[in-house]
Amino acid sequence: MSADAPLYQVRDLRLSLPDMTSKPLFGPRPRIEILKGLSFDIPKGEVVGIVGGSGSGKSTLGRTLIRLLDPSGGQVIFDGTDISHLHEDALRPMRRRFQMIFQDPMSSLNPRRTVSAIIAAPLKLQGFDRVRERAAEALDHVGLSRSFATRYPHELSGGQRQRVGIARAIATRPDFILADEIVSGLDVSSQAQVLNLLEQLVADLNLTLAFISHDLSVIRRLCTRIIVLRHGEIVENALTPELFGAPQADYTRELLDAIPLPDPDQVWI
Amino acid sequence: MLDGRSAIKRRAGLRLWLSGGWLLLIVLAAILAPWISPQDPLAQDLFAARTPPFWEAGSEPGFWLGADSLGRDVLTRILYGARIALIVAFVAGTLTCAVGAALGLIAGYFRGWADRIVSRLVDIWMAFPPVLFAILLIAVLGTGLTSIIIAIVVIDWTRFCRVVRAEAMNQGQMDYVASAQVAGMSRLRTMWAEILPNVLPTIVALLSLEMGIAVIVEAILSFVNLSISTDSPTWGGMIAEGRTSIHQAWWVLVFPLLTLFLTVLSFSQFGEGLKDRFDPVLR
Ligand SMILES: Nc1ncnc2c1ncn2[C@@H]1O[C@H](COP(=O)(O)OP(=O)(O)O)[C@@H](O)[C@H]1O
Ligand SMILES: [Mg+2]
Secondary structure, three states: OOOOOEEEEEEEEEEEEOOOOOOOOOOOOOOOEEEEEEEEEEOOEEEEEEEOOOOHHHHHHHHHOOOOOOOOEEEHHHHHHHHOOOOOOHHHHHHHHEEEOOHHHHHHOOOOOOHHHHHHHHHHHHHHHHHHHHHHHHHOOOOOOOOHHHHHHHOOHHHHHHHHHHHHHHHOOEEEEEEEEEOOOOOOHHHHHHHHHHHHHHHHHHEEEEEEEOOHHHHHOOOEEEEEEEEEEEEEEEEHHHHHHOOHHHHHHHHEEEEEOOOHHHOOO | OOOHHHHHHHHHHHHHHHHHHHHHHHHHHHHHEEEEEHOOOOOHHHHHHOHHHHOOOOOOOOOOOOEOOOOOEEHHHHHHHHHHHHHHHHHHHHHHHHHHHHHHHHHHHHOOHHHHHHHHHHHHHHOOOOOHHHHHHHEEEEEEEEHHHHHHHHHHHHHHHHHHHHHHHHHHOHHHHHHHHHHHHOOHHHHHHHHHHHHHHHHHHHHHHHHHHHHHHHHHHOOOOEEEEEOOHHHHHHHHHHHOOOOOOOOHHHHHHHHHHHHHHHHHHHHHHHHHHOOOOOO
């Protein structure tokens, strides 16, 4: 793969699930289309914001990119490899390279594991050496003192928990990280800190990031490119300045109008 | 920091100590019965028939809790009865738990066809009235310790299965399970290393409760004379015998009944107490 080939190439990506609300007398349940043929690229090093209303398919798209969900059609090509239908066994060694930070750190951190065990898990499973050392370095990276290693998730504040989630995601030095609404559960000052941290990590670790949010002000500050989703379809895909300067789709304009946008330099401290 | 935790902790602690203390007493009684019993559990002494407990007029030394209508010492028989009660509790409880929890965990975590098979099986099982089912089973298997244990396992595994299935399903929705997949953990290992530890407090509480239930079931079967041979003393058998002479010798009924009641209560409270103790947020 050449250096400037995109990290992700997504072609006509479709995902449908059986509709649990309908129970026909005969035959299988009808399926509802959640992703309706999405095509886009994510270039290496780019921070892509995925925005859209609730239920527009942002999380589904994100989870399909890292194969937590199986697409029903189309292709997801990661660094030249079509991963859309790879079996989990074949996928496992690749998982080092795409990681995820979850929305709710309370649910995404096993309450019975210490912080060090949580961060060490992907390192061990991916066969890294010096696991303890790498886990400790990950803590350093997210600005948590190494004394946190022996604590349990319930002993941490919301912001600290989310830092542990970030530490786990960067521990294996991935190429790509999916961040799904990672600050929406935090208070304003922790939000700012976590976003600053993320911005710094993207630069320091040479990450490609997909950042899902419904908050355009956050997206504007962080992302180089923005994909606007609506009802499982891409309505706009543009570089951030273009999208904010001259939004093409009506829906994007509605979104921009609906959200009060303060001066972007003052969005967070 | 001032919050509700310390209050919950203290209450859970007291419950744990009281119930645990009683269970320890019963375990010691069962183990040490041959050495600490004042009499032989089967020895009949017609001169001592219906001797009242020690604080009543007409009591005899050596018959602390009185004697039954055949002159057998009530205390001794309660101590020996603890043996059968506890063997049934531990063996039947553990086996029931192992079968039910394993099926529930697999059904709840893997879902799909595994869940459909297990759930259907549970539904069919639940259609049988349990006591009738037990009596039918004993009739087929014959009386004896092994048949009682088998009967309890066969009847009660669904209790574990349903609860553990629901709990495993809940835990399966949590993002820490998705994050295990992101880390590259296999499904089987995720069930074992991530889900099971989080379902364990529920399993432990149920196991303890099940031990109490096993004690009751054994007592009921003894009561209707379907249990162990009548030679070895059982609490249920004693209660059955005591019922016939309740007006002449209340102690023959009341003491085994009280022991049974306290033991069953302790098993259920011990389980609940342990569950609270296991809760990482309250720890
Ligand atoms: N497991 C599922 N079964 C059926 N429908 C689902 C499931 N998960 C998500 N959906 C539906 O898919 C749509 C997109 O969901 P999601 O990707 O979570 O949206 P977003 O993250 O943008 O809020 C929603 O309408 C939701 O109801
Ligand atoms: Mg979402």
